[in-house]
Amino acid sequence: MNKKRHRKRVIPGFGLSMGVTLAMLSLIVLIPIASIFVSASGLSFNEFIKVVTARDVMSGYQVSLSCALTAALINCVFGVILAWILVRYEFPGKGVLDGLIELPFALPTAVAGIALTSLYSDKGWIGHAFAQIGISIAYTKIGITIAMVFIGIPFVVRAIQPVLEKLDKQYEEASHMLGASGKRTFFRVIFPEIFPAMLTGFGLALARGIGEYGSVVFIAGNIPYETQIAPLLIMSKLEQFKYQDATAVALVLLVISFVLLLLINAVQVHMSKITSTSH
Amino acid sequence: MSQTNKAIQQKSTNSNAKGVKVLLISLGVIFIFIMLVIPMIAVITYAFQDGLKAYQEAIFDPYTIKALQLTLLATVTAVAINTVFGLFAAWTITKFKFRGKQLLTTLIDIPFAISPVIAGLVLVLTFGKIGWAYDFLNAYDIKIVFAVPGIILATVFVTFPFISRELIPVLSAQGTDEEEAAALMGAGGFNIFRKVTLPHIKWALLYGIVLCTARAMGEFGAVSVISGHLRGKTNTLPLHVEILYNDFQLTSAFAVASILVILAVIILILRNLIEYKAKKAGEK
Amino acid sequence: MYVELKNIDKSFGSFQASNDVNFGIEQGKLIGLLGPSGSGKTTILRMIAGLETPDSGDIYINGVRVNDIPAGKRGIGFVFQNYALFRYMSVFDNIAYGLEVQKKSKEEIKDRVSELIKLIGLEGMEKRKPNQLSGGQRQRVAFARALAPNPQLLLLDEPFAAIDAKVRQELRSWLKDMIYKIGVTSIFVTHDQDEAIEVADEIIITNHGRVEQKGSPLEIYKHPETPFVAQFIGQSTILEDCTRLNGFAEVKPGEKAVIRPEFINITRKDEVQKYISAVEEGTIEAIAYRGSYFEIKVRVKGILLTTTAVLEDVYEIGEKVGVLIYRLYIFDEDNAYLLENKAMVDINSVFI
Numbered sequence: 001m002n003k004k005r006h007r008k009r010v011i012p013g014f015g016l017s018m019g020v021t022l023a024m025l026s027l028i029v030l031i032p033i034a035s036i037f038v039s040a041s042g043l044s045f046n047e048f049i050k051v052v053t054a055r056d057v058m059s060g061y062q063v064s065l066s067c068a069l070t071a072a073l074i075n076c077v078f079g080v081i082l083a084w085i086l087v088r089y090e091f092p093g094k095g096v097l098d099g100l101i102e103l104p105f106a107l108p109t110a111v112a113g114i115a116l117t118s119l120y121s122d123k124g125w126i127g128h129a130f131a132q133i134g135i136s137i138a139y140t141k142i143g144i145t146i147a148m149v150f151i152g153i154p155f156v157v158r159a160i161q162p163v164l165e166k167l168d169k170q171y172e173e174a175s176h177m178l179g180a181s182g183k184r185t186f187f188r189v190i191f192p193e194i195f196p197a198m199l200t201g202f203g204l205a206l207a208r209g210i211g212e213y214g215s216v217v218f219i220a221g222n223i224p225y226e227t228q229i230a231p232l233l234i235m236s237k238l239e240q241f242k243y244q245d246a247t248a249v250a251l252v253l254l255v256i257s258f259v260l261l262l263l264i265n266a267v268q269v270h271m272s273k274i275t276s277t278s279h
Numbered sequence: 280m281s282q283t284n285k286a287i288q289q290k291s292t293n294s295n296a297k298g299v300k301v302l303l304i305s306l307g308v309i310f311i312f313i314m315l316v317i318p319m320i321a322v323i324t325y326a327f328q329d330g331l332k333a334y335q336e337a338i339f340d341p342y343t344i345k346a347l348q349l350t351l352l353a354t355v356t357a358v359a360i361n362t363v364f365g366l367f368a369a370w371t372i373t374k375f376k377f378r379g380k381q382l383l384t385t386l387i388d389i390p391f392a393i394s395p396v397i398a399g400l401v402l403v404l405t406f407g408k409i410g411w412a413y414d415f416l417n418a419y420d421i422k423i424v425f426a427v428p429g430i431i432l433a434t435v436f437v438t439f440p441f442i443s444r445e446l447i448p449v450l451s452a453q454g455t456d457e458e459e460a461a462a463l464m465g466a467g468g469f470n471i472f473r474k475v476t477l478p479h480i481k482w483a484l485l486y487g488i489v490l491c492t493a494r495a496m497g498e499f500g501a502v503s504v505i506s507g508h509l510r511g512k513t514n515t516l517p518l519h520v521e522i523l524y525n526d527f528q529l530t531s532a533f534a535v536a537s538i539l540v541i542l543a544v545i546i547l548i549l550r551n552l553i554e555y556k557a558k559k560a561g562e563k
Numbered sequence: 564m565y566v567e568l569k570n571i572d573k574s575f576g577s578f579q580a581s582n583d584v585n586f587g588i589e590q591g592k593l594i595g596l597l598g599p600s601g602s603g604k605t606t607i608l609r610m611i612a613g614l615e616t617p618d619s620g621d622i623y624i625n626g627v628r629v630n631d632i633p634a635g636k637r638g639i640g641f642v643f644q645n646y647a648l649f650r651y652m653s654v655f656d657n658i659a660y661g662l663e664v665q666k667k668s669k670e671e672i673k674d675r676v677s678e679l680i681k682l683i684g685l686e687g688m689e690k691r692k693p694n695q696l697s698g699g700q701r702q703r704v705a706f707a708r709a710l711a712p713n714p715q716l717l718l719l720d721e722p723f724a725a726i727d728a729k730v731r732q733e734l735r736s737w738l739k740d741m742i743y744k745i746g747v748t749s750i751f752v753t754h755d756q757d758e759a760i761e762v763a764d765e766i767i768i769t770n771h772g773r774v775e776q777k778g779s780p781l782e783i784y785k786h787p788e789t790p791f792v793a794q795f796i797g798q799s800t801i802l803e804d805c806t807r808l809n810g811f812a813e814v815k816p817g818e819k820a821v822i823r824p825e826f827i828n829i830t831r832k833d834e835v836q837k838y839i840s841a842v843e844e845g846t847i848e849a850i851a852y853r854g855s856y857f858e859i860k861v862r863v864k865g866i867l868l869t870t871t872a873v874l875e876d877v878y879e880i881g882e883k884v885g886v887l888i889y890r891l892y893i894f895d896e897d898n899a900y901l902l903e904n905k906a907m908v909d910i911n912s913v914f915i
Contacts, residue, residue, distance in 0.1 A: 009375060009376075010455075010458075010459045010462045010463065011374050011375065011455065011458045011459060011462045011468070011471065012462060012467060012468040012471070013370070013467075013468025013469070013471075013472070014371070014375045014377075016468070017367045017370050017371040017375075017468075018371050018375070018377070020363075020364075020367040021364070021367045021368045021371045021372075021383070024360075024363075024364045024367070024368075025364075025368070025383075025386060025387060028360075028364075028432075028435055028436055028439055029386070029387075029389055029390055029436065029439055030386065031405065032401040032402055032404070032405040032406075032436070033389060033401055035401050035404040035405040035410065035411070036397075036400070036401050036404060038404070038411065039404045039409070078306075078307070078310045081303055081306055081307050081310075082307045082310070082311070084303060085300075085303050085304050085307045086307075089300055089303075089304060091304050093308075097307070097308065097311055098551075099547060099548070099550075099551040100311055100315055100316070100547070101311070102547060102550060103315045103319070103543065103547060104315065105490065105493060105494070106493040106497075106543040106544075106546045106547045106550070107318075107319070107497065107539070107540065107543040108496065108497025108498075108499060108516070108517045108520075108536075108539045108543070109497060109499045109500070109517070110497070110499040110517035110518075110520050110521055110536075111322060111497070111517070111520060111536040111539045111540060111543075112318060113499075114322075114520060114521075114524050114532060114533070114536060115318035115319070115321045115322045115533075115536070116318055118321060118325060118529075118533075119317060119318060119321050124321075125317070125321065126313070126317070146314075149314060150314055150315070150318070153314065153315075168645070168647065170643045170644070170645060170647035171647050171649065173614050173634075173641070173643070173647070174641070174643055174647040174648075174649070174708075175649075175660070176614075176633075176634050176635050177612060177614070177634055177635060177639065177640070177641040177709075178635065178660055178661035178664055178708070178709075178711075178712065179635035179636065179661060179664040179665065179712065180635065180660070180661075180664045181664075182295065182296060182299065184664065188649070188652075188660070189649055192649075192650075192651035193650070193651070207392055210394070211393060211394025211395065211396070211397065212394070212500075213394065213395055213396045213499065213500035213503070214395070214497075214499030214500055214503075214517065218524070231394050231395075231396035231397075231500065232396075234394075234396050234397065234400055235396055235503070235504060238400065238403065238504060243403070243404060243407075243409050246400055247400070247404065250394075250396075250397045250400050253394065253397065254393060254397065257392065257393070257394075261392070271651075274650060274651055274692050274694065275650045275651070275694060276694060
């Protein structure tokens with residue numbers, strides 16, 4: 001065997017484990033992903049632009065983005081509240097509440113989708129009450145947003161919780177000693193500390209919302225130009241065997257998600273510069 | 280006297296804080312109840328709205344059983360493949376130094392970050408009629424898209440990073456000291472892994488397996504793209520739910536969904552149990 | 564008394580952190596709360612601040628019972644062990660925080676913060692974030708932040724614990740000067756007796772949740788009132804039986820003795836002995852170089868004693884030397900007292 005290469009590393013098995021990792025990764029993920037670029041290259045630039053700027057596609061992006069953004073923001077508010085009560089307070093049923101947070105990960109999205117649709121349709125348990133005051137939830141953007149809140153909440157709670165657990169109590173005590181109220185202490189001292197974690201959760205929830213299909217597609221109702229989400233457009237283009245059009249729509253969706261995550265990452269790098277003590 | 284003093288003090292300084300506490304707990308509980316608990320109750324209620332007999336009929340329908348079998352097959356395959364991958368990938372990333380480690384970690388996470396519909400799309404683009412692998416596969420008479428292998432492949436794809444993601448933080452926190460010590464005593468790679476590394480990641484591995492199982496059995500978007508909806512042949516449980524729902528067979532749809540709800544609750548309980556055990560063992 | 568604690572008890576679960584604590588502090592003094600870790604000193608500080616609530620007993624500040632007053636309204640400045648500077652705020656914003664809470668006008672805040680920044684010598688660093696400061700600078704900011712709202716009492720929890728040994732010395736004298744300059748009554752917690760002796764006007768020694776002794780550093784050093792204090796202060800060694808030593812025959816059975824390096828003097832055999840009847844013969848067993856002096860272990864009548872010698876006196880291991888023990892602290896279960904060497908006292912000389 002080639003002993004020279006092994007001598008550099010104390011622990012044996014690098015070649016084998018790296019080989020298996022790369023082989024599996026390439027076979028299952030990288031090679032298929034590459035296909036999207038192969039397929040997209042079959043379209044000329046003008047055709048590409050024409051596909052992705054078509055009215056239904058633009059409206060699909062707009063619906064997916066605006067609903068995912070709203071849902072991620074709502075999840076930030078409730079994510080902070082949930083993480084806070086789970087870390088800072090003792091109350092009966094806390095363990096159950098904590099355990100329930102992951103339900104959206106465990107529950108198949110299609111099941112969540114039909115359950116939410118039935119609940120929020122004008123005849124459903126919850127939708128009925130809103131229908132009486134003239135608000136329809138299912139088959140509107142409100143419904144889409146609710147489905148995205150459902151699938152996004154664990155990301156935010158689980159991002160904030162560990163940070164809050166580790167947060168040194170001295171910061172709060174210092175603020176109290178200086179006479180600050182609980183509200184001021186939270187917004188000036190604690191919130192900046194958990195903000196980067198909240199942003200991580202926000203980014204994950206947002207990305208998930210933009211790409212989500214199963215839980216959203218039922219409640220969306222797929223009314224053209226109104227409640228058609230971007231992933232559904234990819235799906236319907238595929239069903240019409242317009243593979244290259246589907247690729248174009250998917251590529252833009254990927255770029256949007258990527259840019260958003262990059263932006264969030266940039267903010268976090270900036271924030272961590274403030275707290276890093278490498279000085 | 281000191282008792283009353285204490286009572287007064289608690290009141291004066293904490294009444295405000297207590298109000299906030301009650302308010303926040305109420306908000307959190309109501310949110311979780313409306314968003315997460317009611318939908319579960321709804322599934323079960325709707326499933327039984329036409330009585331037990333209708334429920335049984337939906338559950339024991341041959342198509343349902345076929346779908347359940349395919350779901351189990353896809354889930355078990357995904358967990359097996361991803362466990363192998365997760366162990367190798369986590370071991371490679373945490374125990375060795377090499378260039379491009381960050382890139383490798385990012386690439387592994389791709390399936391986690393992209394839409395399941397896009398995951399299905401890339402598989403169709405690769406293995407479908409227009410895919411560049413189609414001719415090769417066709418020559419050997421292997422069918423992936425609109426067939427069972429495609430369902431399994433899609434499930435493996437979307438759950439690909441689930442196990443490595445759980446293992447990497449635990450292994451990297453643990454460092455390489457113990458492995459290096461074992462290697463200096465002359466132990467081989469597999470021996471080190473089994474005797475030194477594995478005991479540390481037992482719970483994280485189980486945790487990853489549970490999460491992977493949950494996602495695999497519930498995967499909808501990617502599987503939906505690649506299945507072509509051949510009823511009875513390439514239907515998983517979630518797809519079966521969709522078909523029934525779109526056929527307005529609501530009771531049956533919810534009956535089948537209730538199986539998945541029960542599985543989800545079991546997974547949730549397992550997850551919490553494992554997390555509790557892992558915390559006790561000091562892994563997390 | 565400016566600050567008074569009366570019959571304070573405090574338990575955390577089964578751990579008794581404060582057990583009938585009573586003491587008073589005069590206005591303008593700088594007090595060191597000294598004790599081993601787990602002795603309850605930080606709990607006392609936190610109860611005065613209002614960060615902990617005593618189970619029973621009363622705390623008075625300037626004659627007012629403060630038990631029911633929330634921490635932020637007691638007019639106390641608190642410097643935390645790791646400073647707890649707000650990481651996302653600049654130096655200026657950190658110091659201004661307490662003033663903003665009091666809804667002071669912008670000009671007032673600016674004037675006061677500038678004044679404090681000047682006082683702590685960090686002009687030009689107003690806009691820096693805490694991570695851009697050195698440990699010593701961070702402590703100065705924490706100090707200024709605590710002082711900004713003009714507290715009547717300043718509490719400091721292990722103020723030097725997080726600082727490099729090199730800077731610590733400099734910071735000690737800086738802090739002492741500052742506190743005198745401002746004239747604020749201050750209490751600091753420390754487990755380092757050198758620090759307490761050097762910085763404090765008065766030391767309160769705690770152990771197992773109790774106050775063992777309160778007094779000036781010199782008083783505590785010279786007149787330890789309890790066996791714990793006798794052993795805790797100085798570099799103390801306990802002697803189980805000291806009646807064998809010349810001049811200490813009157814020590815009763817059951818009483819033990821504490822001896823410190825500075826109670827012992829060693830001389831060469833050929834030197835002229837002043838207290839010939841008190842001098843013992845000893846054999847040097849170990850010599851360790853300690854930077855500015857030698858630490859010497861010498862065995863006298865089977866008892867191993869530790870003392871020091873200046874660098875000019877070079878001894879050898881195995882060398883026979885004259886050993887003079889000036890005094891011992893004698894203690895039993897309840898009492899401690901200082902006992903001078905009787906063989907020396909006969910001749911009317913004073914050695915300290």
